[in-house]
Amino acid sequence: MKRVTLSTMVFLTLVFLAVTASSHMKYKPKGRIQGFTKHFEKSLFEITERGYYSVEMVIKGEVLKQGKNEIDLIIHDNKDRDVTGAEITIQPWMPEMGHGIDIEPQVEEKGGGLYHVSNLVLTMGGHWQLKILVSKNGLTDTAVFDFPEVSGMSMHRHVKRPEKIDTSRTQVSEKGLYRVSYKPEIEPIRINTLHAWQVTVKDREGKPVTGARITVYGDMPEHGHGMPTEPQMVEELPGGKYIIDGMKFQMPGWWVVKLHIHSPRGMDTVTFQLDIK
Amino acid sequence: MRRFFAFIISTLFLIVSINTAYALDDLHRWSEREKQILKSLWLGSLPPPPKDPSNRYDGNPAAIRLGRKFFFENRFSGNRKVSCATCHPENMNFADNLPRGHGMGFTNRRTMPLIGVAYSPWLFWDGRKDSTWAQALGPIESPVEHGFTRTQVAVVIKRFYKDEYERVFGSLPDFDETGLPLHAKPSPDDPKALKLWVTLPEKTKQAVNEIYVNVGKAIGAFVRTIMPTKAPFDRYVEAILKGDIEGASKILTPMQVKGLRLFIGKAKCINCHNGPMFTDYEFHNTRVPQLEGLPPDDGRASAIVKVLTDEFNCLSRYSDAKPWQCRTLRFMSTDVFRYKGAFKTPTLRNVAERAPYMHAGQFSTLHEVLHFYRDMPADKRPPDLEHGDLTDQELLYLEEFLKALSAPPVYYTDEKK
Numbered sequence: 001m002k003r004v005t006l007s008t009m010v011f012l013t014l015v016f017l018a019v020t021a022s023s024h025m026k027y028k029p030k031g032r033i034q035g036f037t038k039h040f041e042k043s044l045f046e047i048t049e050r051g052y053y054s055v056e057m058v059i060k061g062e063v064l065k066q067g068k069n070e071i072d073l074i075i076h077d078n079k080d081r082d083v084t085g086a087e088i089t090i091q092p093w094m095p096e097m098g099h100g101i102d103i104e105p106q107v108e109e110k111g112g113g114l115y116h117v118s119n120l121v122l123t124m125g126g127h128w129q130l131k132i133l134v135s136k137n138g139l140t141d142t143a144v145f146d147f148p149e150v151s152g153m154s155m156h157r158h159v160k161r162p163e164k165i166d167t168s169r170t171q172v173s174e175k176g177l178y179r180v181s182y183k184p185e186i187e188p189i190r191i192n193t194l195h196a197w198q199v200t201v202k203d204r205e206g207k208p209v210t211g212a213r214i215t216v217y218g219d220m221p222e223h224g225h226g227m228p229t230e231p232q233m234v235e236e237l238p239g240g241k242y243i244i245d246g247m248k249f250q251m252p253g254w255w256v257v258k259l260h261i262h263s264p265r266g267m268d269t270v271t272f273q274l275d276i277k
Numbered sequence: 278m279r280r281f282f283a284f285i286i287s288t289l290f291l292i293v294s295i296n297t298a299y300a301l302d303d304l305h306r307w308s309e310r311e312k313q314i315l316k317s318l319w320l321g322s323l324p325p326p327p328k329d330p331s332n333r334y335d336g337n338p339a340a341i342r343l344g345r346k347f348f349f350e351n352r353f354s355g356n357r358k359v360s361c362a363t364c365h366p367e368n369m370n371f372a373d374n375l376p377r378g379h380g381m382g383f384t385n386r387r388t389m390p391l392i393g394v395a396y397s398p399w400l401f402w403d404g405r406k407d408s409t410w411a412q413a414l415g416p417i418e419s420p421v422e423h424g425f426t427r428t429q430v431a432v433v434i435k436r437f438y439k440d441e442y443e444r445v446f447g448s449l450p451d452f453d454e455t456g457l458p459l460h461a462k463p464s465p466d467d468p469k470a471l472k473l474w475v476t477l478p479e480k481t482k483q484a485v486n487e488i489y490v491n492v493g494k495a496i497g498a499f500v501r502t503i504m505p506t507k508a509p510f511d512r513y514v515e516a517i518l519k520g521d522i523e524g525a526s527k528i529l530t531p532m533q534v535k536g537l538r539l540f541i542g543k544a545k546c547i548n549c550h551n552g553p554m555f556t557d558y559e560f561h562n563t564r565v566p567q568l569e570g571l572p573p574d575d576g577r578a579s580a581i582v583k584v585l586t587d588e589f590n591c592l593s594r595y596s597d598a599k600p601w602q603c604r605t606l607r608f609m610s611t612d613v614f615r616y617k618g619a620f621k622t623p624t625l626r627n628v629a630e631r632a633p634y635m636h637a638g639q640f641s642t643l644h645e646v647l648h649f650y651r652d653m654p655a656d657k658r659p660p661d662l663e664h665g666d667l668t669d670q671e672l673l674y675l676e677e678f679l680k681a682l683s684a685p686p687v688y689y690t691d692e693k694k
Contacts, residue, residue: 034573047573095612129614144614148659191317192557194398194604223548223660225615228559229608246608250557251548251661252314277313 036076043074046132048141052078053134055143064128064150069120075113075134082113086136090117093129125150127224148224159221161254165273173268178202178209178261180270184247191252191276194229196245198237203265208240212263216244219256249276304534305522312518314541319514320507323553326395330598331408331591334494335501339445341689344499346441347492352433353417355381355424361413361496364388364422370627370686371503376568376638382421385571387638392626392686393554395501398605402620402636403580404560407606408596410497411589414489418462426462426470427489434488446491450484457481463588490595499689505554505626508684510537529681535671536678543665544675555625555682562618564657565649568637576636577616581609629680643679647672 032038036054038045044057056074075083090105105120122128130145170181179202185195201209218227231246249255255274261267307315316322334340347353348361359380365371371391378384386402394400400412416422417430432454434442442449461473474482509528516525529537540546549557560577567574584606589595591603600607610616620636628634633641640646651667667675 049575051573093614095615131614144617146614146617190552192552192559194608225659225661228557228610230610231608246604248608250559252317252551277317 035078036080039074044145046143046145048132048134048143050141052139052141053083053143054080055132055134055145057130057132057145064122064147066122066125066150069122071117071120072110073115073117073132075115077136083134083136084109084111084113086115086134088115088117089133089135090120091131091133092120092122093131094124095127095129122150161222165254165275167273167275169272171270171272173261173270175266175268176204177266177268178263178270179204179206180259180261182244182272189249189274189276191249194246194248196234196243197231197247199242199244199259201240201242201261201263209261209263209265210236210240212236212240212242212261214242214244214262215260216247217258217260218247218249219258220251220253221256222254223251249274252276302522304531305517305525307517311538311541314547315514315517315537317551318510318541318547318553318555319518320505320511320553321515323393323396323505326393326501326504329395329408329410329497329501330602331596332410332494332497333597334445334491334498337445337498340495340498341502342691343438343441343445344495344497345689345691347496348499350433352437353423353425353430353492359423361416361500364416365391370630371500371688372627372631374632376633376641378422380416380419380422381424384419384421385574386636387633389621390624390627390631391500391503393505393624394503396554396558397556397621398558399560399584399621401580403576403583404621405580405583406587406589407584407591407603408497408589409500410490410493411587413496413500414493414589418464420466426460427485428457428461428474429459430492431485431488432457432459434492442488442491445495450487452481452484457485486595490589493589502689503686504688505624506684506687508626509533509681510678511684513537513681530677532674532677533681534678536674536676537681539665539667539671539675540678544667544671545664546675548661549622550625555628556622558621560616560619560621561661562616562659563620563635563650563662564618564653565635565639568639571637574637575617577619577621578613581611581613581616584609585611625679625682627683627686629683643676644672647675 033045033054034047036045036047038056040056040058042058042062044059045054046057047054054076058072058074060070060072073088075086075088077083088107090107092105103119103121106118108116108118110116126149128147128150130147132143132145134141134143169183170179172179180199182197182199184197186193189195199214201212201214203209214233216231216233218231220226227248228250229246229248231244233242234245235243237243253276255276257272257274259270259272261270329335351357351360353360363380364373364378365388366373373379373388375388377386378388389402394409398407400406400409401415406412406415417425418427431452435449435454439449458473458477460470461477462470463474464471513525513528513534516522516528549559549561551557562576584590587593591598591606592600596603629643632643633639634643634646640649650662650664651672653662
């Protein structure tokens with residue numbers, strides 16, 4: 001009789017241990033951040049902008065990549081309680097490119113504050129941000145996770161500077177529609193100095209292209225960041241000349257400036273490389 | 278025999294001196310590219326400060342003189358004890374030594390240095406102001422700094438500065454002092470004062486604002502005269518560019534030269550601390566942890582809207598600039614996500630004289646700052662903050678080098694020199 005009781009107790013203890021261990025396996029606290037619990041070691045963690053929620057992100061495969069991704073989100077409120085029944089919206093965004101994606105990620109609530117996100121498609125490598133909107137009982141708040149270098153299909157984490165860069169100030173656009181050259185307001189271009197470019201756009205035959213709209217993107221591929229300004233086309237001059245103002249480079253090194261040109265002749269992109277001293 | 282010894286000794290001496298000369302040469306040998314970088318950091322490469330088009334009194338000697346007086350004026354404060362110089366003391370290169378600014382109360386950020394402020398397109402750690410005069414007007418109405426209001430400033434000017442004011446700005450706008458509520462200001466931090474302000478007659482508001490703006494423009498004109506002078510680093514670069522290695526070796530210590538080599542090379546400090554002011558004037562999230570007990574601070578991200586809606590910005594009715602001159606504001610990046618938690622790169626000129634460091638005085642020594650940057654885990658570090666694998670010894674070299682950037686500023690004073 002005594003023996004039976006003992007073995008039963010041992011058995012029960014084991015069962016108890018197993019149950020507690022398994023239930024804690026998933027939610028083993030890994031530390032607290034500003035009063036919020038972070039469960040996993042290799043997770044990303046943000047507190048929403050107004051401080052209503054904490055969002056912990058576990059990425060399947062640890063890093064985001066070009067293509068389909070799956071992530072888990074654990075949401076707590078500002079009393080560190082699990083948030084259930086919340087409406088979660090995920091907005092992927094490329095800040096440098098100024099666009100997001102049309103494919104909507106799917107969110108499935110798993111209970112206990114856990115939400116599984118599937119079909120999170122990132123269309124290309126580069127700088128992405130995931131804006132997570134959490135909404136419950138009228139309390140909406142946002143957390144933004146920044147991914148400066150989502151690796152593309154064939155891209156390294158940072159783009160290495162090529163051996164030789166072509167700093168020629170006249171280039172032909174990708175589809176060959178335009179022959180474009182630029183002349184900066186200051187010579188040489190200095191870092192940290194806001195200045196304008198005069199851009200001349202000609203067509204294949206060398207005739208000036210008028211009535212074009214030009215948008216500008218500057219990028220430092222080794223660092224994955226752009227210019228500190230938002231340059232704009234401010235004026236069109238006669239002879240296919242355009243003034244782009246607001247150019248500024250805040251770091252010495254290899255810069256890539258892309259001009260997207262829209263005109264009745266079509267849309268095309270020209271790329272200039274600069275070595276800013 | 279004696280001759281033999283003399284020969285041996287002189288040979289040894291020769292070998293030793295050749296060796297040291299060689300080492301000296303090696304230490305101070307810079308490639309053409311490196312010399313170019315050294316020159317770009319040299320104070321001699323600093324152009325004259327750009328004019329402030331929003332402030333017609335910029336460079337006006339009478340306004341600067343009056344601005345200097347205002348800078349030290351304790352009457353512009355709720356307890357008559359706080360002036361601009363409280364946090365920007367003249368005898369400390371215009372930057373105090375406290376983790377956070379301390380006026381009537383404590384601010385949430387470290388006082389910024391004023392040296393070379395005329396070159397900064399953005400003011401404050403988050404750049405929520407775009408001119409020195411607009412900046413100067415912020416602390417006056419902050420309850421934890423001067424704890425004052427613009428209506429009170431107008432009254433102080435009328436009572437104590439009428440003649441001086443009129444000599445610089447023309448006749449003092451007329452307002453009825455007796456009916457003026459002293460605690461009126463258009464600030465969201467004080468609803469009572471805000472209500473008193475919005476219920477004032479339009480004419481009174483305009484008169485008070487005109488006086489307030491002119492006070493700011495005088496202070497702004499004065500602080501723009503605070504300029505850096507040549508530090509040992511600058512004299513070293515001059516010697517190197519002249520090819521005077523012997524002279525150069527007397528200016529910086531070998532440790533400082535090694536630190537300089539790291540600074541412009543392996544440690545990549547010039548990613549952000551570049552140009553003769555050792556700053557790119559940009560905003561970066563350096564992942565520095567917020568001080569415990571302070572609310573989260575998202576830095577530049579929140580300031581983007583603040584500077585665009587600022588009643589005293591370059592495009593405002595109080596600015597003297599033509600709209601096209603406000604290029605900094607017109608072409609500013611509005612990317613809130615990019616600038617979350619980002620703060621302005623401060624100048625490194627006089628940095629060794631200016632502990633504690635970072636935007637809330639998080640670190641009390643340069644040693645801590647350098648270790649923080651080095652020890653940041655690679656997966657948490659944006660590419661801009663990659664500093665190479667630095668050894669403790671190399672951090673020491675960098676720290677020594679930073680001490681070579683100290684030199685007292687020059688600025689407008691009343692004393693004849």
